[in-house]
Amino acid sequence: xxxxxxxxxxxxxxxxxxxxxxxxxxxxxxxxxxxxxxxxxxxxxxxxxxxxxxxxxxxxxxxxxxxxxxxxxxxxxxxxxxxxxxxxxxxxxxxxxxxxxxxxxxxxxxxxxxxxxxxxxxxxxxxxxxxxxxxxxxxxxxxxxxxxxxxxxxxxxxxxxxxxxxxxxxxxxxxxxxxxxxxxxxxxxxxxxxxxxxxxxxxxxxxxxxxxxxxxxxxxxxxxxxxxxxxxxxxxx
Numbered sequence: 262x263x264x265x266x267x268x269x270x271x272x273x274x275x276x277x278x279x280x281x282x283x284x285x286x287x288x289x290x291x292x293x294x295x296x297x298x299x300x301x302x303x304x305x306x307x308x309x310x311x312x313x314x315x316x317x318x319x320x321x322x323x324x325x326x327x328x329x330x331x332x333x334x335x336x337x338x339x340x341x342x343x344x345x346x347x348x349x350x351x352x353x354x355x356x357x358x359x360x361x362x363x364x365x366x367x368x369x370x371x372x373x374x375x376x377x378x379x380x381x382x383x384x385x386x387x388x389x390x391x392x393x394x395x396x397x398x399x400x401x402x403x404x405x406x407x408x409x410x411x412x413x414x415x416x417x418x419x420x421x422x423x424x425x426x427x428x429x430x431x432x433x434x435x436x437x438x439x440x441x442x443x444x445x446x447x448x449x450x451x452x453x454x455x456x457x458x459x460x461x462x463x464x465x466x467x468x469x470x471x472x473x474x475x476x477x478x479x480x481x482x483x484x485x486x487x488x489x490x491x492x493x494x495x496x497x498x
Contacts, residue, residue, distance in 0.1 A: 296432035298463040310486045313479035333493025349377045350493040394418035
């Protein structure tokens with residue numbers, strides 16, 4: 262009888278181990294990559310151009326985002342007949358906000374450039390995290406507006422931490438949070454992702470709701486448009 266109890270305990274332990282193994286960080290990572298379209302398809306995306314609008318108090322402010330993977334990004338937005346932008350590359354960054362009276366682009370501080378350079382990557386920091394020098398940890402499960410999610414903490418090689426909430430049913434990211442400093446105050450920025458659609462062979466969210474900015478909806482997403490480094494420079498700067 263004692264032998265049978267021991268055998269039962271062993272079987273339960275093996276069963277529990279199997280459940281844990283099925284939810285290992287590597288398997289979650291691999292299923293997330295597969296859900297987006299697969300490693301080869303993701304690596305084939307070298308640049309992206311997203312066009313849409315920011316929903317602000319019932320108004321839609323046109324916005325265009327261009328990213329050359331790992332090299333630069335440009336966010337351009339138009340309001341009140343004026344166009345402003347933010348540009349960041351591997352070494353520098355600029356802001357131009359004519360709505361606030363700026364008459365020419367202003368260089369970003371070195372610290373602000375470093376904080377923004379995470380956005381040089383088209384896909385999230387969990388993708389190929391080890392190859393990027395990041396680490397990832399499975400913090401268990403959490404609920405995001407009624408959807409069960411894996412809670413994954415990703416620590417970048419810079420030391421910055423981000424938390425991704427990946428749905429357990431389709432392995433797509435529903436939410437991402439990160440802590441940052443704005444005007445000397447520590448805040449947490451939360452981004453919700455939805456309206457996933459396939460562009461080419463890769464899934465992209467077409468709606469993002471950013472806690473400090475509002476909802477951005479993309480009408481078109483183009484992969485591998487022709488972009489060069491000059492797109493992410495300011496002439497004469």
